[in-house]
Structure formats: C-alpha cells, structure tokens
Amino acid sequence: MAYIHLDGVSRQYGSVWAVDRVNMAIEKHEFVSLLGPSGSGKTTLLRIIAGLERPTQGRVLIDGEDVTELPPHKRGVAMVFQEFLLFPHRTVYENLAFPLRMLKLPKGEIEARVEWVVGILALRGLETRYPNQLSGGQQQRVALGRGLVGRPKVLLLDEPLANLDRELRQEMEVEIRKHQTGLGIPFVYVTHNQEEALSMSDRIAVVRGGRIEDFASRADIYDRPKTAFIAQFVGRSSRFEAIVAGGDRRLALRGDGILIEAESQPGLALGERVAAYVKNEKVRLKPAEPGGADAPNALPATVRHVILRGAYAEYVLGWSGGELIASRPRSEAEFAEGAAVTAFWNAADVDLFPVSEPGR
Ligand SMILES: Nc1ncnc2c1ncn2[C@@H]1O[C@H](COP(=O)(O)OP(=O)(O)O)[C@@H](O)[C@H]1O
Ligand SMILES: [Mg+2]
Known part of the structure; x- marks a missing residue:
C-alpha cells in the first residue's frame, strides 16, 4: 500500500470543480510534483492533502490511515508556502520554534529540534535575526525549516521558490531535493514551472482542469508525452x-x-x-x-x-x-x-x- 492515497478526490466551488476525481498513490521515498498552469487545481489538491480543505467527494489516506476527517495538525503533515509566511516580529529561532511550542513539546526537545534544522539548513549564526534582516533565500530556508522542525510524515510545498530569482531558485532546487532524499519522507511539490518539476521530481503529475492528465516518471513526461497538452506544456x-x-x-x-x-x-x-x-x-x-x-x-x-x-x-x-x-x-x-x-x-x-x- 502506498504511503499517500488519494481516492476519487473532488472539490467543488459553486459550479467549478477545482479538483475532479483524482486518484493518486505516492510512495514513501518519492518526490512528486503537481505541475500545471495557473488555476488548474494544484493548490486545492495540496490543501486537501494537508487538511486545510475538505474534499466534496473522496478520501485521503496517509500511512494507512484514513485522514479525510482529521484536522491538519492531526495528520502529521507540514506545508511550505510561496509567501514564506514568517512572523516578522519574531527571530529566526522563534519562527522555527513556533510549531513546536504549539505542540507543547518540552523545552529541551524544542532546542534540540531547532538546532537540528538550523544545522541541516545552514542557518547557523542567523538565529537572532528578524526576517527582514534575511535574504530571500535565507527566508525560504527558514520557511522550509519551519515545515521540517515538527518531523512531519509528509512535506507539502506550494510554489515555494516562485519569489526567488533564477540562480537562487536553481540552488534551492538542489537543496530541497537533497533534504527529501536525506529525510526519507515524501515531498509533494506544487509548481507551474516545468524546470522546477523536472529538476527535482521522481514522478510528475500533470494537472489540467482539476484532473491528472498523466502521472509518470519525469523522463516519461518529458520524452513520451501522453497527450497534446503535455507535449505543449512540458519542454x-x-x-x-x-x-x-x-x-x-x-x-x-x-x-x-x-x-x-x-x-x-x-x-x-x-x-x-x-x-x-x-x-x-x-x-x-x-x-x-x-x-x-x-x-x-x-x-x-x-x-x-x-x-x-x-x-x-x-x-x-x-x-x-x-x-x-x-x-x-x-x-x-x-x-x-x-x-x-x-x-x-x-x-x-x-x-x-x-x-x-x-x-x-
Ligand atoms: N476558495 C475558493 N472559492 C472559489 N473558487 C476557488 C477557491 N479556491 C480555488 N478556486 C478555484 O478553483 C480553481 C483551482 O484553483 P487553485 O487550486 O488555486 O489552482 P492552482 O493552484 O493550480 O493555480 C480555480 O478556478 C480557482 O478560481
Ligand atoms: Mg496555486
């Protein structure tokens, strides 16, 4: 059984089916991208996995458990957003510690975990700074760290590099992929940018009009497009x-x-x-x-x-x-x-x- 299962998931807003009968199975070791144009339903699908959105139909299973009715904080998932969403009046340390304080972890555990992400994300020396004293790349690292600090079962990322310039984005692509491999948890990565999807993913799901047009290895998506839309959109x-x-x-x-x-x-x-x-x-x-x-x-x-x-x-x-x-x-x-x-x-x-x- 796959680690994440989406079973006939749909989400309706008024007359629009933002997500339309999606079935997906994602393995524990996988880096999966949801790639599609703006408005295709990527964010809605990610928010359904996170529990921030309820599906109109269908079920979400994570690690063998049906989590469809569970709130976000009981699913063991974390999400990283394009806008970083750091607290401007808190230091890097406090931003990283925040999710752990919400979980009411003991002080020693919080210190150890923040120390751990500061180490893996190369944030050492920046702990006492405020977000406006950081570069865009450093802010994105803190946002990533805040996702990882709770040791989630799954990390969901919604266009996390869209606000970075090209060079920095390419550096972060390598880094994000390295963390996914090291942590051994699935990353589900939303982007409209084919270069990002192709650089990091094991498999890519091409999303169009709320549906998965194809879900295959990045090489298959690029070299053997299954539909004209994919041939046009990728490469x-x-x-x-x-x-x-x-x-x-x-x-x-x-x-x-x-x-x-x-x-x-x-x-x-x-x-x-x-x-x-x-x-x-x-x-x-x-x-x-x-x-x-x-x-x-x-x-x-x-x-x-x-x-x-x-x-x-x-x-x-x-x-x-x-x-x-x-x-x-x-x-x-x-x-x-x-x-x-x-x-x-x-x-x-x-x-x-x-x-x-x-x-x-
Ligand atoms: N809260 C909402 N209320 C109404 N319509 C929404 C809402 N969220 C998303 N939509 C619609 O659902 C579709 C998919 O949106 P979204 O998932 O944000 O796409 P993407 O992330 O691929 O750009 C769009 O047509 C969007 O306008
Ligand atoms: Mg979106």
Whole structure:
C-alpha cells in the first residue's frame, strides 16, 4: 500500500470543480510534483492533502490511515508556502520554534529540534535575526525549516521558490531535493514551472482542469508525452498540422509544404488530422543544399533570429508554413541570421496526437 492515497478526490466551488476525481498513490521515498498552469487545481489538491480543505467527494489516506476527517495538525503533515509566511516580529529561532511550542513539546526537545534544522539548513549564526534582516533565500530556508522542525510524515510545498530569482531558485532546487532524499519522507511539490518539476521530481503529475492528465516518471513526461497538452506544456517544441497520408512501418504525414515521417502509432487512420510536435533540441540544422530534395523531416528554412541562452543558442527559423525553433549547444557550428538552412529531425522524435474536432 502506498504511503499517500488519494481516492476519487473532488472539490467543488459553486459550479467549478477545482479538483475532479483524482486518484493518486505516492510512495514513501518519492518526490512528486503537481505541475500545471495557473488555476488548474494544484493548490486545492495540496490543501486537501494537508487538511486545510475538505474534499466534496473522496478520501485521503496517509500511512494507512484514513485522514479525510482529521484536522491538519492531526495528520502529521507540514506545508511550505510561496509567501514564506514568517512572523516578522519574531527571530529566526522563534519562527522555527513556533510549531513546536504549539505542540507543547518540552523545552529541551524544542532546542534540540531547532538546532537540528538550523544545522541541516545552514542557518547557523542567523538565529537572532528578524526576517527582514534575511535574504530571500535565507527566508525560504527558514520557511522550509519551519515545515521540517515538527518531523512531519509528509512535506507539502506550494510554489515555494516562485519569489526567488533564477540562480537562487536553481540552488534551492538542489537543496530541497537533497533534504527529501536525506529525510526519507515524501515531498509533494506544487509548481507551474516545468524546470522546477523536472529538476527535482521522481514522478510528475500533470494537472489540467482539476484532473491528472498523466502521472509518470519525469523522463516519461518529458520524452513520451501522453497527450497534446503535455507535449505543449512540458519542454519547448514546434507544432505542425498534417494529415495521415500512408505508411506501414513508418507513418507518412503531409501538411502544408511539409512532409513528416513518424513512428507508426495505433489508432490513427488514413486521412486523419494530426498535430506533430518536435522538441527544439531535437531539431538539427545543416547548410541548405542547392535544389534541396523533398525529403521527409527536412525543411528548407531561413535563420530569422539567434537567441543566446548561455550554453545553448536558439535559432528562430522561418519556413513557408510559419516558424520553428532549433536549440543547439553553443559548442556546435553557428549559423548567422539570414542564413539558408535545412532543419531536420528523426522520425522517433515526432510526438503525434489526433487533432480533435473544434468544440469537442
Ligand atoms: N476558495 C475558493 N472559492 C472559489 N473558487 C476557488 C477557491 N479556491 C480555488 N478556486 C478555484 O478553483 C480553481 C483551482 O484553483 P487553485 O487550486 O488555486 O489552482 P492552482 O493552484 O493550480 O493555480 C480555480 O478556478 C480557482 O478560481
Ligand atoms: Mg496555486
């Protein structure tokens, strides 16, 4: 039996189902992210696990116990928020000790536990400071410490890094993951930021419209998107519309000025409309060949802009049907703006989804 079980959990607000029939099983050693756009129901789902929100339907089980009717402080869970929510007129020490004072632990135990989180979160020397005397990263560490100090069975985190700049966020990602591994308790991490989810998680649940679109390993979510929504939301890719034109071992797809070859896929009929996604880093470039052949997965294009992103360069390419993007390591040969190129990719790198009729 998994450590956390969500069994048919739904939450209705007026006419809106913020969470809609969610089933999830999370293991004790796991770092799980709930990844989805704003308004998809991530916070509501997390608050239901925490006991801050009652599900309209369904049950929540933690460590074998049905906690659906239990208040937050009896569930052994802790939650860390984006806004840190530190007490401004209390020192770091008092902020960390606060949850333990609420639990009425003996003084010696409180000192030992605060000492423990001060140690693991590198807060030593800051105990007597007030929150406004701390950097953003230090404040977030204190917020994390306040979550961990009660030795929860589960730590729930709601966009805890959203207020930090990119560099600090990336440092904290490594740190948070390290603590989860060290503590051996599940972390359930809410974010709309795919980079955060991909950097830390064992598994990612993609949330859309209150439902779990897929719950799988981060590699599967990224490399084998199960739906068009996931292909669009995770990673960066170009999209082509086409019609299934034939093929047996490989599928041939014909679009407006483009011929695509993809691995064959069950359930697609001849003449069906499909959307094909190719991730930016899968699009390769070579100089245009004179009289360029009409080969599949090869597009004559022109370099419109080159965007430098540290170790990578992003090539925004114009082709007869619109734009596509190729992202390449800077260590590879560069193409100048205005250069004529051929953009090409492998059939295995095409993610294919039927295009549903409008209004369906
Ligand atoms: N207390 C509430 N009252 C009414 N509607 C709410 C309430 N909380 C959330 N919602 C609605 O539920 C949906 C999901 O919200 P939320 O869980 O906050 O999404 P997310 O965290 O993914 O941005 C949204 O449509 C939101 O407006
Ligand atoms: Mg939210």
